[in-house]
Amino acid sequence: MAIYVAFFFLFAILLKAVNSTTFNFTNHCPHTVWPATLAGASSPPLSTTGFQLAASASFSLHAPSNWSGRIWARTNCSTNDSGEFHCLSGDCRTGKLQCHGAGGIPPASLMEFTLNGADGKDFYDVSLVDGFNLPVAVAPSGGRPGCDGATGCAADIKSLCPPELREPAATADGSVVGCNSACWVFGLDEYCCTGKYNDPDKCGPTKYSMVFKKACPLAYSYPYDDETSTFTCIGADYLITFCPSKVF
Secondary structure, three states: OHHHHHHHHHHHHHHHHHOOEEEEEEEOOOOOEEEEEEEOOOOOOOOOOEOOEOOOOEEEEEEOOOOEEEEEEEEEEEEOOOOOEEEEEOOOOOOOOOOOOOOOOOOOOEEEEEOOOHHHOEEEEEEOOOOEOOOEEEEEEOOOOOOOOOEEEOOOHHHOOOHHHEEEOOOOOOOEEEEOOHHHHHOOHHHHOOHHHOOOOOOOOOOOHHHHHHHOOOOEOOOOOOOOOOEEEOOOEEEEEEOOOOOO
C-alpha cells in the first residue's frame, strides 16, 4: 500500500510537470472588472496580461508548469480621449489594457501562485498586504487528495476601512475604491516589516492589519502572516471568483 501511495504521488508530480494549469475566472460582481496577471522573475508571461471580464462572464487562462506570479482585478477602468487606458484601482500604469510586466498600484486584492513548487506542490494564497479593492476567492479543482481547499476574502473591506486608509475615487461622489495597507500610507518599517522589523519574530499584527484579518481570516494581512494564509495542492486547476458570496 505504501509503495502504491508513493507511486501515485510521484505520478501526480510528473503529470503536473508536463501539463499546464488552467485558471478559470468568474465575475460575480454587478459590474465589469479588468483582471491582470504578472509573472514572477523566473516565469514567462501568460498569454494575456490584462483582459476585460463583464458581470456574470467567465474566462479561462492556461499557465505552464512551474509558473509563479500574481493575479488581481482592476476596477473603474476607462479609456480617455487620447486612447490611454486607466483604472481607479489596481492600475498597472501602462496606459493599455495589457499590463506587459507591470504590477498593480495599491490598493489591490492579490492572488499569488507558485505552481509545481517544493515536493511538486502548488502554493497559493490571497493577499491583502497591498490593500483591498475587491472581494476574491481561489478554489482548487480536480486536485489530488490532501488539497487545502479554498481561500479568499468575501467581505467588502471598503466599508470597514479606517478613514486614514481609504482610497477615494476620482469620481463625482468621491466613493471609496479600496482600502490601503498601513505600509502604503505611512511607509513605516513596523507596518512594512522592513528595516529592523524584517523578521517574523519582530514584525507581527498591528491594529491596521487586524482590520483585514478579522474580516478575512484566510487572507494574508501582513507580510509574515504565513501560518493561516498559505495553501497547497497537487495537480489542480483553479477557480478564481471576483465578488464571491462566500469562500467555498
